[in-house]
Amino acid sequence: MELEKELLSLKNNAVSLILDAKTPEELEELKLQFVGRSGSLTKLLKELPKVPENERREIGQLANEVKTVIEEALERALEQTTKHRQAERLLTLKQQIDVTEPGNTPPLGHLHPVTEAIEEITEIFSHIGFTRVRYPEIEWDWYAFEALNFPKNHPARDDWETFFIREAPHATYGPMLLTPHTSSGQIREMLKAEMPIRMLNIAKTYRRQSDVSHVAMFHQFETLVVDEKISIADLKGTLDYFVKSYFGADRKTRIRPYHFQFTEPSFEVDITCGACLGKGRLPDGQECKLCKEGWLELGGAGMVHPNVLKNSGVDPDKYSGFASGFGVERVATVKNGLEDIRDIYSTRLSFLEQF
């Protein structure tokens, strides 16, 4: 029974060493020492065949028990020491973290304020069924003026207001120019003859100008709705919807008489000023410098002129329509409080990175 004693003493020895162990590494060592390939228990088990046959079964059982006990003890202790170690590590980590230090950020660039505005405008109008299009920037006079009911001698058609391209004029469509407004897209849209129309045309436009409120290249967004029974009421509703969506539910809209060649009646669209909230005076009693008597001009609109419908192959007796044309930069500056529209075309990164 020599082996039995040795097994029991090995068990006691192993278990007490395991209980004393403090680290997972010590336990790994003990595992090797006792139950590893050349561990002491493994060695003892090799003695088993030498045991007389009548005792072998009993000893065998004992040996298995000892192995199980040691392995379980190892496993429990390993779990405990590992937990302990993790707790210690977390504690150190906690001491090392300065939550006020800046984070490691992924790269983040900037979209241009004009793009931001265009995306927002597109989304707002697509909600009420307008489809975005884009028509030529370099255009024939016919689409930019003639078909839009501009008289031959209209000032907008002269060299001081519109950029012309040094190319031969078209036999039918006249001189080549940089379109001064997205309204040329009205003609192209109607000529497609897909009724009814709910167009949102956003494109680059060009005028021969440069001052605080004008740049030579800018963007416009043009709506055009042509259908049976379209009235001023429909235009008012669409403008109200856009203004409340883009500028906020507290902003009011009004339309005033104005004059454009391609609409009749024509309107100027105003919204209440965001700085003085439509009062025309600031809380300190000072006159508001941003607006005119509480109102800001936003852009033009009107009912499509019957000559424009006719020129575009649309029957004015059956269809009517409205159109509006606003500057993208204009609405973006009004919304963001930029005072000089030329700022928006600054290519200084220190400016662009604020958007």
Place this chain on the structure above:
Amino acid sequence: MNIQILDSWLKEYLKTEAPAKKIAEALSLTSVSVERVEKWKNDHLYDIEITTNRPDLASVVGLAREAGAVLAEFDIKAEFIPPKLPLPQKPSGQKVPLTIINDSSLVNRITAVVLDVSVRKSPALIQDRLEATGIRSLNNIIDITNYVMRTIGHPTHVFDYDRLGGTSLKIRESKRGETIITLDGKQHSLPGGDIVAENENDEIVDLIGIMGLANSVVTDETKRIVFFIDNNEPHHIRKTSMALGIRTEAAQLNEKQIDPELALEALLYGISLYLEFADGKVVSDIIDIYPNQPKTKTVSVSEKQVQATIGAPVSLSEAAEILRRLGFPVGVSGEVLRAEVPSFRSADIGIPEDLIEEIARVYGYHNIPSRLPQATTLRAYNPEDSIFYWEKRAKEMLKYWGFTEVYTYSMVPEEIYEGRIESALALANPLSSDMAYMRRTLVPSLLAVMRENKQREDMRLFEIANIYEKQTGDLPRHLLRLGGLMAAPQINFQDGKGIIEQLARDFGIRQLQFVPLSAGGIGASVILEEQNCGNIEVFSDSVLDFELDFELLAKHATTRKAYQKVSKYPPIVEDIALKVPEDTSYEAIVSVIQRQSPLIRHLSLLDRYGDTRTFHLEYQSDEKNLTTEEVTAIREKIFQSLRSQLHIFPKK
């Protein structure tokens, strides 16, 4: 154009108790935009924007008439009091001669008279009103011309009769190169085709409708004047005024086609002022040459049309009442209204829609309901087919990779135009040589932005915009391009290529190829299904740029995903290091490796160092767990093929 008018002046012709603020608001909503009302001494000053179609409102009398018509809509009592225009007494004694020879293709109407006057300061009332309206007071003779213009709305002119060089004036078109000295002392060379008046000695004495000349201007010594009112053909005025850069108020009014009926009113009103404030005495006949009297026209509109356009139940009698107040004689029969257009609106009103505008604005746009257009036919919308969808997606992607978007001008200077300048699309009338040509590429503009920000070492820029390609006999092609620029102390080709590859991957494009630039430059052309899709160019160690055909990318982009079933069996993963001869391309190695077994499911370049390339491989089967023996066999096959085909050896 904007004009400023004092409230007290307006109320000389408008009888009402309404305060200035109220009048301004009513006019803004229904007629003409009053941009501001300011306190002016004990008075109020209106600042009014006049639209080009309403020159009749650029006057105190015109505004009073309009205000009288619209204030009633706001339940405000108001009555228009027309100016009193007495006919002057016939001159007693010897009449002073004056002959005017007109050209009716240039001037519609001329009214004129000769007066004896004394030059002195204007009375305070005229001085104050002119000052408030933004016109400098000079002396009574000149001030009265301006005062009449502002009151009646027709520009007027005055000559010193004794400096005219004779007793007759002839209207003619100028010849190119004729020189004049305007009354401000500036010399101008005329472009030709300008309306001028010349005297008996063939000397030009007036630049008609725009500005008087130094040789005939009134001085302190003036004793006799010609008070002269010319109603001109507007396009001539516009052309001359713009070409010479003389933008006087007279020019701005005359180019808008002023009602010729006002020419006589202005004359009579002016005479009454000269009598009162300049010891004036009429010493000639009153001349009135009126070859182009406009015909009266009548416009009709039906109730149905009025209501359909306005979207509110405006009755025909309501409409007729509005038009009458605006000065239109109106007749109603059944469902149709017929309105006669008054002379002061004849240039502006011609079709039913014009009448509807008059009715609607006075009815009040604020009284019209607001509603969205009714739902219309459903049309399918698939984002995949919309270039705008892909544009937005690309822009956002680039933003999150640290790119900043710029907008640069489509017009570029010659220095950064790419291509032969002789065949460029050039502006005929550029504002400056900095914006003279329509660009053919985006990258030069991005490089210019980089130079502008030269204090930055690190930057990533992009722009999506059209470039323009000339076509004979048609509009140029507008090609949407994505341009990018990357600058950093150390940057290489792969940094740029990676951006394009990743963008293509997100677009669902798998067939992008990169081939070395054929002509000059370091970099590659990007090929998409055998079409050129742009290029990447290494500018220096620290700058690279790319420009891509965005329409082609969007055309091949898809929202559909190429999905493959994930194998149930785990992959076996390994890295292999290879010693690679200098001129062997990555692509050649990959194609040899990939050919060796369908079980190679993934292959990527892990590291590049000297002549060593480390590849990461994954072997995987859909049917079973692979054994070490099977993987070893494939690996041996790979090494053998690399050795025999490319002289590449595994690194020890």
